[in-house]
Amino acid sequence: MSEGMVAVGELVCLRPLTDRDHDALWDAAHDPVTSRLTGLVPAGSREAFDDWTKRLRQRADRVDFAITTPNCDDLIGHAVFTQMDEFAGRADMRMSMLPGHRGRGYGREAVFRLLELAFAPHPHGYGLHRVGLVVLALNPRAKELYESYGFQEEGTLRDYARDGESYTNATVMSLLADEFDASRSIYTPRTHAGA
Numbered sequence: 001m002s003e004g005m006v007a008v009g010e011l012v013c014l015r016p017l018t019d020r021d022h023d024a025l026w027d028a029a030h031d032p033v034t035s036r037l038t039g040l041v042p043a044g045s046r047e048a049f050d051d052w053t054k055r056l057r058q059r060a061d062r063v064d065f066a067i068t069t070p071n072c073d074d075l076i077g078h079a080v081f082t083q084m085d086e087f088a089g090r091a092d093m094r095m096s097m098l099p100g101h102r103g104r105g106y107g108r109e110a111v112f113r114l115l116e117l118a119f120a121p122h123p124h125g126y127g128l129h130r131v132g133l134v135v136l137a138l139n140p141r142a143k144e145l146y147e148s149y150g151f152q153e154e155g156t157l158r159d160y161a162r163d164g165e166s167y168t169n170a171t172v173m174s175l176l177a178d179e180f181d182a183s184r185s186i187y188t189p190r191t192h193a194g195a
Contacts, residue, residue, distance in 0.1 A: 017078075
């Protein structure tokens with residue numbers, strides 16, 4: 001698996017997670033808005049959370065990125081390719097922005113940079129054919145964002161995540177390499193490098 005991918009854009013930098021990101025990730029994992037929009041349940045203790053982040057680096061089917069400001073320093077979000085299979089050319093994608101950094105364009109560019117990395121051929125990217133994701137029905141802004149980059153709906157997962165005392169559906173979406181049109185982006189093309 002390709003390691004150390006970095007993508008620097010106009011608003012964000014994607015770089016590998018490091019130990020210095022753990023405190024901000026811990027705080028974000030306990031933000032009720034982040035938990036609701038992603039459906040993820042935070043680790044109960046800091047020790048369990050730190051163990052989980054250490055195990056991330058050992059997984060061959062997962063690549064975690066810190067979303068930072070363009071200086072590649074200050075953490076403002078987290079993105080991940082999961083279930084990554086470079087032989088089959090596919091991965092699933094998840095992303096969340098830290099409180100105070102939503103609705104400001106960072107997430108839009110982060111998705112674009114993730115897709116650039118996903119579909120760019122080696123050594124500039126992962127050379128994937130398909131990127132999939134699941135978006136909760138209670139997060140229509142995220143669904144609209146993914147649709148703006150060409151993601152197509154594949155189906156509905158009924159009662160996929162808890163939402164307080166009830167449940168919410170989720171939409172399965174995907175984008176294929178030949179459907180991603182990087183030239184339509186409002187962002188300046190950037191180069192990628194090893195960390």
